[in-house]
Amino acid sequence: MKKLITITILISVLIGLGTVAYAAEEVNLYTNRHYDTDEEILDRFTEETGIEVNVLKGDSDQLIERIAREGKNSPADLLITADAGRLHRAKKREILQSVESEVLNENVPANLREQGNYWFGLTVRGRVIVYSKERVDPAELGGYADLSSDKWQDEILVRSSSNIYNQSLLASLVSIYGEDWAEDWAAGVVDNMARKPQGNDRAQATAVAAGEGDLAIMNTYYLGKMLNSDNPAEVEVAENVGIHFPDGENGTHINVSGAGVVKNAPNRENAVKLLEYLSSASAQKFFASANYEYPVNPDVEASELLQSWGDFEPQNINLTELGIHNETAVKIFNRVGWQ
Amino acid sequence: MQLLKNIKKGSPGWFLLTAVIIVLLLIPNFNIIINLFGEAGENWEHVKNYLLINYFQNSLILVLASGFLTAFLGAVLAWIIAAYDFPGRDFLSWGLILPLAIPPYIGAYVYQGMFSYTGVLQTFLRNSFELSLNQSYFDFMNLRGAIFIYTIFLFPYVFLMTKAFLAKQSASLLESSRLLGKSDSTIFLKIILPLSRGAVVAGSSLVMMEVLNDYGVVKYFGISTFTTAIFKSWFGMGDLATSVRLALMAMLVIFVLLFAEKMLRGGRKYSYSTSNIRPLSRRKLEGSKKIMAQLFSYGVFFFAFLLPTVQLIYWSFLSRGGELMETLYFGLTSFLTGGGAAVLILTGAVIVATTARMSSGFISNLLARITILGYSIPGAVIAVGILLFMLQLDQVFAFLQSGFGIEANIVLSSTLLMLIFAYTVRFMGIAFNSVNSGYEKIGENYFEAARTLGKGVTETFFKVDLPMLKPALMSGFLLVFIEIMKELPLTMILRPFNFDTLATKAFEYASDEMIYRAADLSLLLILFSAVAIYLITHRRKRREK
Numbered sequence: 001m002k003k004l005i006t007i008t009i010l011i012s013v014l015i016g017l018g019t020v021a022y023a024a025e026e027v028n029l030y031t032n033r034h035y036d037t038d039e040e041i042l043d044r045f046t047e048e049t050g051i052e053v054n055v056l057k058g059d060s061d062q063l064i065e066r067i068a069r070e071g072k073n074s075p076a077d078l079l080i081t082a083d084a085g086r087l088h089r090a091k092k093r094e095i096l097q098s099v100e101s102e103v104l105n106e107n108v109p110a111n112l113r114e115q116g117n118y119w120f121g122l123t124v125r126g127r128v129i130v131y132s133k134e135r136v137d138p139a140e141l142g143g144y145a146d147l148s149s150d151k152w153q154d155e156i157l158v159r160s161s162s163n164i165y166n167q168s169l170l171a172s173l174v175s176i177y178g179e180d181w182a183e184d185w186a187a188g189v190v191d192n193m194a195r196k197p198q199g200n201d202r203a204q205a206t207a208v209a210a211g212e213g214d215l216a217i218m219n220t221y222y223l224g225k226m227l228n229s230d231n232p233a234e235v236e237v238a239e240n241v242g243i244h245f246p247d248g249e250n251g252t253h254i255n256v257s258g259a260g261v262v263k264n265a266p267n268r269e270n271a272v273k274l275l276e277y278l279s280s281a282s283a284q285k286f287f288a289s290a291n292y293e294y295p296v297n298p299d300v301e302a303s304e305l306l307q308s309w310g311d312f313e314p315q316n317i318n319l320t321e322l323g324i325h326n327e328t329a330v331k332i333f334n335r336v337g338w339q
Numbered sequence: 340m341q342l343l344k345n346i347k348k349g350s351p352g353w354f355l356l357t358a359v360i361i362v363l364l365l366i367p368n369f370n371i372i373i374n375l376f377g378e379a380g381e382n383w384e385h386v387k388n389y390l391l392i393n394y395f396q397n398s399l400i401l402v403l404a405s406g407f408l409t410a411f412l413g414a415v416l417a418w419i420i421a422a423y424d425f426p427g428r429d430f431l432s433w434g435l436i437l438p439l440a441i442p443p444y445i446g447a448y449v450y451q452g453m454f455s456y457t458g459v460l461q462t463f464l465r466n467s468f469e470l471s472l473n474q475s476y477f478d479f480m481n482l483r484g485a486i487f488i489y490t491i492f493l494f495p496y497v498f499l500m501t502k503a504f505l506a507k508q509s510a511s512l513l514e515s516s517r518l519l520g521k522s523d524s525t526i527f528l529k530i531i532l533p534l535s536r537g538a539v540v541a542g543s544s545l546v547m548m549e550v551l552n553d554y555g556v557v558k559y560f561g562i563s564t565f566t567t568a569i570f571k572s573w574f575g576m577g578d579l580a581t582s583v584r585l586a587l588m589a590m591l592v593i594f595v596l597l598f599a600e601k602m603l604r605g606g607r608k609y610s611y612s613t614s615n616i617r618p619l620s621r622r623k624l625e626g627s628k629k630i631m632a633q634l635f636s637y638g639v640f641f642f643a644f645l646l647p648t649v650q651l652i653y654w655s656f657l658s659r660g661g662e663l664m665e666t667l668y669f670g671l672t673s674f675l676t677g678g679g680a681a682v683l684i685l686t687g688a689v690i691v692a693t694t695a696r697m698s699s700g701f702i703s704n705l706l707a708r709i710t711i712l713g714y715s716i717p718g719a720v721i722a723v724g725i726l727l728f729m730l731q732l733d734q735v736f737a738f739l740q741s742g743f744g745i746e747a748n749i750v751l752s753s754t755l756l757m758l759i760f761a762y763t764v765r766f767m768g769i770a771f772n773s774v775n776s777g778y779e780k781i782g783e784n785y786f787e788a789a790r791t792l793g794k795g796v797t798e799t800f801f802k803v804d805l806p807m808l809k810p811a812l813m814s815g816f817l818l819v820f821i822e823i824m825k826e827l828p829l830t831m832i833l834r835p836f837n838f839d840t841l842a843t844k845a846f847e848y849a850s851d852e853m854i855y856r857a858a859d860l861s862l863l864l865i866l867f868s869a870v871a872i873y874l875i876t877h878r879r880k881r882r883e884k
Contacts, residue, residue: 028836034847054836056753057847061574062719062832069726073733075753075836160561162571198480198561202852203455210456211471222852230657230855233457334389339563 026052027270030067031080032060033257037290045277051270060086067095072264077271080122082257085168087119088323096260099272107279107297111318112256121256121319122278123293126312127169128252129244130216130223132208136242143248144173147215148188155214156189157204160197161333165219165255170332171325172253175317179328187336197339202226202234209237216241219255224292224305245312254314255322256296350796357694360687361709367724367764368712374583382578386585390568398551398564398589400482402596405489405550410543412490412639413497414535418527419636421505422513424621425629431636432502433876438643439495440868442825442842444555445861446492448849449647451479451559452654459650480560489550491643496549497542504538505531510617544597551589552717554828555846565589566717579723586720593715648865654858663859666841670863673840676755677823677867680762681770681816687763688770688815689808693800696778696786707775711768718765718828725761725833726752754835761829766822770815777811778804813878817871824868841867 029042034057042053058066060081067076067090079090090096096118104113104120112121129141140151147156159166174182194213204216205226226238245252259278261271277283281299288295289303301307420432452458454477461477464470478484512534516526532539557564565585573582624632691710695703713721729752736751751757781804789799830843841864848857 034851056834056836057839057843058831058834061570065574065723066726066832069723070730070752073730073750073752160563162561162563162567196481196561198478199451200559200852203480206456225852230654231457233462237457331385331389334385339393339561 025050025270026054027267027274028054028056028075028077029080029274030056030058030063030076030078030262032058032063032082033080033291035290037286041278041283041286044283045274049270049273049277051273053274064090064093064095067262068093074262074264075266076262077265077267078259078274079262080257080259082255083164083168084121084255084258084319084322085164085171085326086323087114087256087258087260088320088326090260091118091323095263097263097265097268099261099275101272101276103276104279107276107281107284107299109296109298111316112296113258113319114260115318115320119258119260120275120279121258121296122284123257123288123291124254124296125256125293126220126245126252126254126314127165127217128220129246130205130208130218130241131244132211132214133240133242136214138242138244141215141244141246143246143250144169144253145185145249146246147217148185148192150192152192152215154192154194156192157194157207157213157216158189158197159200159204159217161330161338165201166217166338167326167329167333168255168322169217169253170329171322172315172317174325174328174332175321176250176315179332182329183332183336186332186338190336190338205241206234206237209240220294220306220309221292227305228292243309245310247313251313251315254319256319257291257293353690353694353697353796356690357706360691361706363760364709364713364764364767367721367728367761368716370724370727371583371586371716371720374580375587382572383581383584386568386572386581390563390571394563394565394568397482397562398566399592401485401489401557401562401564402547402550402592404482404486405493406543406547406596408486408490409494409497409546410539412494413499413542414501414532414539415527416494416636416639417498417501417505417535418531419632421502421619422523422531422621423624423632425624425632427633427637428621431640433873434640434644435498435636436495436872436876437640437869438492439821440865440872441492441644441647441861442555442827442864443488443492443549443553444559444827445651445845445849445857445864446647447479447485447488447556447559448854448857449650450484450488452854453646453650454479459653482562485556485560485562488556489546489553491639493546493549494639494643496545497539500538500542501535504535505619508534508619510619513619540597540600544593547593547596548715551593552715554717554719559850565592569717569720573719583720586717589717590715648862651858651862651865654855655862658855658858666859666863669839669841669844669860670867672838673824673842673864674867676759676840677820680759680823681819683759684763684766684770684819685774685812685816688767688774689812691767692771692774692778693804695775696783697796707768707771710771713764714766714768718826719832721765722761722829722832725757725764725829729757729760755838758830758833758835758838761833762823762826765826765829766819769822770819773811773815773818774808777808777815780811781807810878814875817875821868821871824864824871 031038042055046052056063056076060083063079063081064086067074067079070076074095079096081087081090087096091114098117099120100117104117108120108122112124113119129147131138131141146152161167170182170186173185177185194207199207201216201218201222202225204218205223207213208216220243223238223241223243226234229235229238259275261268261275265271278287279297281297284295284297284300288300292303292305294302294306416435420428420435454460479487512530513526516530521529551564552566554566554570557567558570565588569582569585569589572578572585688710691706695706698706732751785803785807786799789803790796794802824840825842827842827846830840831846834840834843841860845857845860845864848854848860
């Protein structure tokens with residue numbers, strides 16, 4: 001009998017654990033970001049609005065899968081994730097909803113949000129060419145097309161094609177030049193690789209400094225992180241490489257990290273409020289600089305470091321295109337053997 | 340009739356509880372396997388045409404090489420520790436298990452960070468001697484590097500099992516061989532290795548499963564394997580059917596390998612004709628042999644534990660210790676979650692193992708197979724099976740609530756309970772094996788005596804079996820605890836709001852290329868696991884004395 005009572009108590013405790021207590025005003029945020037400054041921004045949002053923010057952090061793709069599987073019971077209100085290709089994927093899985101908001105339309109330029117307002121960019125990064133200051137004259141560098149030319153034989157360092165940043169870069173080229181051109185280009189880059197794709201973006205810059213190749217393809221914010229690294233050797237590497245914004249034909253490939261309100265958001269209004277807050281001038285500065293990125297809000301200036309890198313011309317496409325051509329890009333990579 | 344007899348021996352309550360547990364374990368797996376019977380995913384053709392051969396090759400190389408090297412390293416070290424005596428031997432007998440405390444993905448980040456162009460070694464050589472090294476010698480981010488990482492951080496599985504096996508072997512075999520003038524290396528190769536083949540293979544098959552399911556290391560190194568293909572087609576292409584197909588193919592690889600090994604071994608079994616076994620006595624090593632044994636064992640300990648730990652301490656120092664309170668908070672979360680879940684898992688394992696003991700060989704074999712199922716499928720794949728199951732349960736609750744007009748709103752998905760259930764499905768096999776081996780040691784005599792004296796099954800269990808099982812329960816608990824501390828994919832996918840463990844937080848920082856911030860989190864994680872290992876080994880020692 002005593003055992004029975006113990007078991008009953010145990011079970012009730014477990015069910016109690018499982019029951020979510022619903023607070024009055026809250027918003028549930030699924031995010032892939034994990035910067036300490038984010039906590040401050042969210043705390044300020046709570047202070048100003050009285051809305052509690054519950055955060056669930058995770059790998060972007062897995063968060064999307066989780067929301068999709070949770071379906072109409074999902075507690076998720078707002079999804080923040082990096083890369084337009086991924087945001088498009090979320091939209092395609094029907095987990096986002098369209099949001100009409102004056103504030104958002106004003107804060108986020110049209111090409112940095114989804115055409116039907118299913119998601120909105122929050123921060124901007126460029127995918128640029130990093131070169132050895134010792135061995136490369138930046139005047140020799142051109143646009144992305146130049147990377148497949150013979151003069152860079154065995155000189156290019158780039159990470160694996162399973163990475164979404166590369167997929168979105170290729171998708172942008174598919175969108176601008178068409179599939180055949182993009183496939184030739186990808187094959188040309190594979191021929192020019194200094195080594196098999198390995199490691200992350202930082203590893204590519206390090207390999208340039210170490211002399212394994214002259215050029216690396218990487219996202220701008222990684223260079224910012226390296227310059228501010230705790231490891232003095234990494235700072236040195238970052239100082240020894242130059243940054244080149246691909247120009248020529250069609251500008252530099254840019255991408256965003258962004259957010260969308262979840263389709264079955266139980267706290268839809270609060271989610272929109274949070275999204276608007278994140279795009280506002282007061283939050284943008286910190287939100288973007290936490291990760292050494294450019295703010296989307298045209299009223300906000302980029303951090304000094306980013307300004308010191310100079311201005312650049314972005315590719316002239318709506319970022320929705322990156323998602324539309326993602327699958328084509330992935331298949332091209334597999335066909336040309338870009339690991 | 341046989342079955343009926345078996346059930347009579349047991350009691351219906353135990354069987355019922357076991358049945359419930361088994362159903363709970365099976366449903367998530369079933370949710371996954373059912374995907375096989377639908378039509379092939381749209382991307383299957385593409386994956387098959389362009390990716391499969393390369394992925395298959397890489398996975399096979401990784402699994403075979405790591406399996407073979409851990410078998411070699413683990414067996415040799417177990418032999419040195421079991422058969423010889425030299426200064427430091429007592430420490431190494433548990434110190435060599437410590438590498439298990441370091442999750443391979445953290446080991447991978449540490450080694451890459453240490454030996455890369457910006458790492459301690461090369462920076463030192465460059466700045467002090469202006470010496471630039473050829474990068475390709477220090478490149479860990481390839482198959483070779485991954486095999487190295489898996490080998491040094493996973494060999495303790497083989498070491499543990501082989502050492503335990505050798506400790507039970509008779510001294511007379513060894514003494515006879517020595518009398519017959521055989522050298523030690525001949526004895527090792529001709530007698531010890533064939534004799535302990537079962538234990539070595541059991542250990543290295545655990546290693547092979549871990550390698551096949553590992554995601555952290557291969558993702559960081561950019562190596563395409565089955566697991567990356569599973570993630571690519573599922574998360575990248577949103578195609579669960581294709582990824583399940585790949586997961587099952589991966590399992591098939593392991594089964595084929597194990598089956599092949601079993602065929603090669605044939606029906607050979609070794610046993611002693613006398614039950615009076617005098618355990619192996621250790622021979623004291625002198626001179627050059629002593630130095631060689633020390634050099635080798637300490638060398639392995641150095642590279643597999645000491646060096647990465649010291650590097651982490653240095654990094655933690657560079658990042659000025661990070662946020663101490665935050666680290667401790669995550670530590671507490673990990674500790675409580677791991678400890679609580681391990682208690683639950685052990686309870687389940689005891690129920691199942693007790694039932695297995697009361698059942699026929701067939702049923703108890705079947706139970707063992709079912710409990711290990713969760714361990715052999717990639718964690719991320721199981722996670723989805725669990726999520727689906729919990730959502731189904733929520734719907735049942737919602738239905739019941741509307742039917743009976745109950746106010747309480749019960750939601751199980753997205754709660755800690757879901758995560759703990761996921762741990763249960765994944766690690767039940769480990770707990771079951773510990774409890775089962777405990778039962779094997781006890782034998783059936785006491786149980787039968789108690790039953791003959793008119794005690795019921797349940798009373799016998801609490802009064803006779805449970806007290807004797809305690810050591811096995813303790814080591815089972817600690818093993819499961821270590822696994823949960825290191826666990827990544829399930830926690831990443833299924834955790835509730837505002838929930839972080841040491842492992843997830845360290846992985847976040849590391850994959851965000853902030854390895855220095857991950858350092859103190861990793862150190863605390865390693866400390867927890869190391870203490871658990873210390874407790875396991877020293878309980879055993881005390882008992883032996």
